[in-house]
Amino acid sequence: MKIIRSQAFQADRAWGAMDIAKMNGITTRLHWTDQPYKWHINDGEEVFVVLDGQVEMHYREHGAEQSVMLNVGDIFYASVGTEHVAHPIGEARVLVIETEGSV
Structure with missing residues (x-):
């Protein structure tokens, strides 16, 4: 059991x-950052x-760059x-769930 105070x-x-966890090849990690x-x-x-x-998440869709502002609670x-x-x-703290070893 584990309690994590993310803030x-x-x-x-x-x-x-x-x-935080590694389950069946999937990692859950808490990240802190102040840089892109x-x-x-x-x-x-x-x-x-x-x-x-x-x-602010930037992404490419059909070759065009898009962006969306993500606030607390957004996924x-x-x-x-x-x-x-x-x-x-x-500063931001984010929870990332992805395949273990991913970029």
């Missing part, structure tokens, strides 16, 4: 993470949940092949 979590670098990530495509599906702060689902990059507005 108290802070990593020593942008996108630093705390592993990089454009990437995951090896599988990804669920991205904003727990604290705001994140971004990246299907297989979705190219995306997260840009936090200040």
Whole structure:
């Protein structure tokens, strides 16, 4: 059993993470960041949940770049092949569920 106070979590670098669970090849990780990530495509599906702060998620759909502002409680689902990059507005904490070893 584990209790995690997500708003108290802070990593020593942008996108630093705390592993929460690994189940059947799927990882659940809590990330802290104050910097954008990089454009990437995951090896599988990804669920991205904003727990604290705001994140502007940029993604490409049919070759065109789009973006959406994600607030606390918002969820971004990246299907297989979705190219995306997260840009936090200040500090943000996010829960990421994805295939173990994914980018």
